[in-house]
Amino acid sequence: MSSIVLHADSPGAIPRAAAILHAGGLVVFPTETVYGLGANALDPTAVARIFAAKGRPTHNPIIVHVATVDAAKVLVADWPETAQRLADRFWPGPLTLVLPKRAHVPDLVTAGGPTIALRIPAHPVALALLQECKLPIAAPSANRSTELSPTCAEHVMRGLADRIDLLLDAGPTTGGLESTVVDLTTNPPRLLRPGLVTTVELQRIIGPLDRPTASAEPLRSPGLMERHYSPRTPLEVLVDSRPRVEELSCAGLHVGWMTHRNEPATAPSVLHLAMPVDYVSYSACLYAALHELDDAGLDRIVVESPPPDRLEWLAVLDRLTRAAR
Ligand code: TXA
Ligand code: MG
Numbered sequence: 001m002s003s004i005v006l007h008a009d010s011p012g013a014i015p016r017a018a019a020i021l022h023a024g025g026l027v028v029f030p031t032e033t034v035y036g037l038g039a040n041a042l043d044p045t046a047v048a049r050i051f052a053a054k055g056r057p058t059h060n061p062i063i064v065h066v067a068t069v070d071a072a073k074v075l076v077a078d079w080p081e082t083a084q085r086l087a088d089r090f091w092p093g094p095l096t097l098v099l100p101k102r103a104h105v106p107d108l109v110t111a112g113g114p115t116i117a118l119r120i121p122a123h124p125v126a127l128a129l130l131q132e133c134k135l136p137i138a139a140p141s142a143n144r145s146t147e148l149s150p151t152c153a154e155h156v157m158r159g160l161a162d163r164i165d166l167l168l169d170a171g172p173t174t175g176g177l178e179s180t181v182v183d184l185t186t187n188p189p190r191l192l193r194p195g196l197v198t199t200v201e202l203q204r205i206i207g208p209l210d211r212p213t214a215s216a217e218p219l220r221s222p223g224l225m226e227r228h229y230s231p232r233t234p235l236e237v238l239v240d241s242r243p244r245v246e247e248l249s250c251a252g253l254h255v256g257w258m259t260h261r262n263e264p265a266t267a268p269s270v271l272h273l274a275m276p277v278d279y280v281s282y283s284a285c286l287y288a289a290l291h292e293l294d295d296a297g298l299d300r301i302v303v304e305s306p307p308p309d310r311l312e313w314l315a316v317l318d319r320l321t322r323a324a325r
Contacts, residue, residue, distance in 0.1 A: 008125040008170040018133035025165035028142045031121040033094045033175040034149040036139030044106040053163040056145040061111035062138045067130035072118045082206045092122035094179040094196040125170045151287045176284035194315040229319045231294035235301040237320045245302050256293035256301040279312045
């Protein structure tokens with residue numbers, strides 16, 4: 001299959017994408033977090049194509065994107081008050097809610113489980129597509145399984161060219177990290193994946209949250225699988241990164257080094273990237289930085305650890321820790 005890339009603003013792009021979804025095809029579209037690999041969530045054959053294109057294990061369920069709260073309610077067996085409060089505050093936006101599913105939601109979408117993960121994305125192109133096709137869209141991040149999520153069209157094409165029908169290109173995404181995933185079927189609700197909506201923001205709306213331990217129920221949200229979001233180049237995360245960079249480059253290795261601020265230069269073979277100091281800007285460019293270092297043919301990537309005591313850095317730390325495994 002040869003994939004078509006259309007600028008999302010070009011005439012007829014959205015209706016064409018909607019027609020492909022209705023015909024059981026795969027459309028990559030931008031969200032405010034990362035690009036998603038979308039199919040009609042109610043068509044198991046189309047959803048199966050997502051798993052095949054990504055090489056995704058079928059025990060990993062997929063987030064379903066909808067345009068409105070009413071469209072979300074059609075897919076769930078229960079809409080608790082906590083869901084309403086979180087939707088009022090954070091939708092459209094980078095928050096995914098896990099709720100009991102209705103019987104007509106295909107088992108493949110939910111990996112055979114009794115719950116469905118739902119969100120309304122905040123990107124105008126994603127919303128235009130959802131409104132045009134009037135379908136719920138199942139969409140994981142548009143990358144091969146375990147690899148880095150894509151924040152621009154080039155990242156998508158590197159992993160999925162020839163495996164999709166259409167890509168709607170709207171330039172780089174602004175959020176940069178995947179949505180926060182919260183399970184509302186437990187009491188208290190559980191944070192399954194930290195993301196752009198922070199735990200502090202969530203707790204302000206719904207009170208205490210449970211954090212699962214990695215070993216407790218590993219397949220409950222396979223995004224918690226240890227190796228995930230990984231560049232191909234081996235990566236290390238260290239509080240005191242400079243000595244390690246010097247040690248590796250002395251040993252003749254080509255090293256990529258990500259720090260929070262400008263650092264005096266090391267050996268010329270070190271490719272240094274100074275990242276923003278605030279977590280929002282850092283999140284927005286984290287994957288682009290990792291993609292850049294990963295494409296540079298390096299032997300090792302060394303990342304200066306974010307501040308360990310700051311809750312808002314939880315999502316960044318989570319992705320870096322997985323990338324390092
Ligand atoms: O920002 C995002 O969430 C992006 C954009 C495209 O929306 N999507 C994304 O999808 O990151 P994916 O498949 O890469 O990650 C979805 C996460 C996985 O950790 C998956 O295990 C979890 O959500 N998940 C999906 N359905 C679930 C369910 N029913 N119960 C528990 N976890 C679920
Ligand atoms: Mg993903």
